[in-house]
Amino acid sequence: xxxxxxxxxxxxCGGISRAWVGPLGARGDVEVAxxxxxxxxxxxxxxxxxxxxxxxxxxxxxxVLDQTRPDIVFDCTVxxxxxxxxxxxxxxxxxxxxxKPLADTMENxxxxxxxxxKAGRIYAVMQNRRYDPNVRALRxxxxxxxxxxxxxxxxxxxxxxxxxxxxxxxxxxxxxDMAIHTFDAARLISGAxxxxxxxxxxxxxxxxxxxxxxxxxxxxxxxxxxxxxRGSWCAEGRGTTWESSWRVIGEKGSVxxxxxxxxxxxxxxxxxxxxxxxxxxxxPPPDADGGPRGHAGAIDEFLRCVREGGAPETVGDDxxxxxxxxxxxxxxxxxxxxxxxxxxPGMGG
Numbered sequence: 001x002x003x004x005x006x007x008x009x010x011x012x013c014g015g016i017s018r019a020w021v022g023p024l025g026a027r028g029d030v031e032v033a034x035x036x037x038x039x040x041x042x043x044x045x046x047x048x049x050x051x052x053x054x055x056x057x058x059x060x061x062x063x064v065l066d067q068t069r070p071d072i073v074f075d076c077t078v079x080x081x082x083x084x085x086x087x088x089x090x091x092x093x094x095x096x097x098x099x100k101p102l103a104d105t106m107e108n109x110x111x112x113x114x115x116x117x118k119a120g121r122i123y124a125v126m127q128n129r130r131y132d133p134n135v136r137a138l139r140x141x142x143x144x145x146x147x148x149x150x151x152x153x154x155x156x157x158x159x160x161x162x163x164x165x166x167x168x169x170x171x172x173x174x175x176x177d178m179a180i181h182t183f184d185a186a187r188l189i190s191g192a193x194x195x196x197x198x199x200x201x202x203x204x205x206x207x208x209x210x211x212x213x214x215x216x217x218x219x220x221x222x223x224x225x226x227x228x229x230r231g232s233w234c235a236e237g238r239g240t241t242w243e244s245s246w247r248v249i250g251e252k253g254s255v256x257x258x259x260x261x262x263x264x265x266x267x268x269x270x271x272x273x274x275x276x277x278x279x280x281x282x283x284p285p286p287d288a289d290g291g292p293r294g295h296a297g298a299i300d301e302f303l304r305c306v307r308e309g310g311a312p313e314t315v316g317d318d319x320x321x322x323x324x325x326x327x328x329x330x331x332x333x334x335x336x337x338x339x340x341x342x343x344x345p346g347m348g349g
Contacts, residue, residue: 006306009034009068009094011061011085012076013046016099019128020074021050023296030303033068036061061085065092072306075099083108086123090115095122097302101180102316102323109323110346113316123316124302129181130188130313131297132243133286138257139189141283147250147267150190150225155182157231157244162208167233171211172201172330174233179215179329182229182244184322188313189248192221193321197328198338207234217329253281261286320346 008030010017014037024030034056037043043057058064065073065088073089075082075098082103089096096116102125103109116123129135142150157178167173187193197219201212214232221227231244241259248255253267263283270277301312311317324341332339342348 005029005031006072006303007031007033007068007070008072008074009036009064009070010046010074010076011036011089012078012081012099013037013039013042014076017046017076018049019295020076020126020299021046021052023299024074025050025052026296027303030072033070034058034064036064062088065089065094070094072097072303079104083112086112087115090119090121090123093119093121095302095306097122097124097126097299099126101125101176101326102319106320106324106327106345106347109316109320113320113346116316122302122305122311124305124312125314125316125319126295126298127181127184127314127319127322128294128298129185129243131293131295131301133293134243134257134259134261135185135188137284137286138246138248138255138263141255141263141265141281142189142248142250143191146253146281147248147255147265148252150192150223150248150250152247152249153186153190153225153227154247154249155186155227155229155231155244157182157229157240158235159233159239159242160236161233168208169210172333173209173211174213174215174231175199175201175217175326175329175333178233179217179229179231180322180326182231183219183325184314184319185243186219186227186229187322187325189246190221190223190225190227192223192225192227194227194325194328194341195220195222196338196340197325197332199329199332201333204232204234209234212333215329215333217332219325219329253278255281255283 035043056067073094075085199217201215203212213234217229219227243259246257255265265281266278267281268276269279328339
């Protein structure tokens, strides 16, 4: 670890890599020693844009690892490549921090998590929404007990997203490409993990997607929590934010969040009558949290754990549960039945 800096290689130099290299460049404790991409020009462009003039650039991942001997690999490749990149890096003794989703299949996810455990290295997944100050504020409010133990969580996600390109052709586009963010946030906010999924997918008339771009899912969770998700990427008008709109119901009250800046909460004060007396409950402002934010916050926590020990919130052992929600929902939609999480590879089935 020359000059007490962690050496890193970034594998995958497409558009999303900028969200990683930017925060890394603002730090003084990490040296991006290598950049890898199947298209060498993409790696060279990223090096030039980011001022990484000394970085080794190449298309051969293992060759760049040989030249740089990094402590960390940041995996910004496509989901289908995550397993190969992560398994190779772990075998070389590197810690790995990868883009979501953890893997393209549950089989690969289970292999990657097991490999990290065997290697004694950290493998974590980028779930940048966990580090949104509004999500943290909602979690903190729920944990305060102001509305009692959580019983139910509802989320709505409706956006008319005209991407063009591969998403318009993709199967299960909403569930596989976007819902992981909301599912993972639901686990964080509720403090509960998935037990089963029941899901229906469809493609509405007039959709510009080739396959199902809308879904409704109901998850049974631990702690007797029920979580429901309604979403669509082809819903024109009256859209939600990208963070969804939320209602969290507790035994003693409820809190709503519009996915932007508005929180509203009420808690029961009276003990008799058909409708109990309620009072407004204050949700602490997001800025008071002081926690990590976005990609930079997630990277900060990961690097702190690499240096000091411990596990990031999105370590693979835990994040595989969020991925399992996605694949259980897909399986349920395809098979027309409730799918238990324990049926999936790596989840105790």
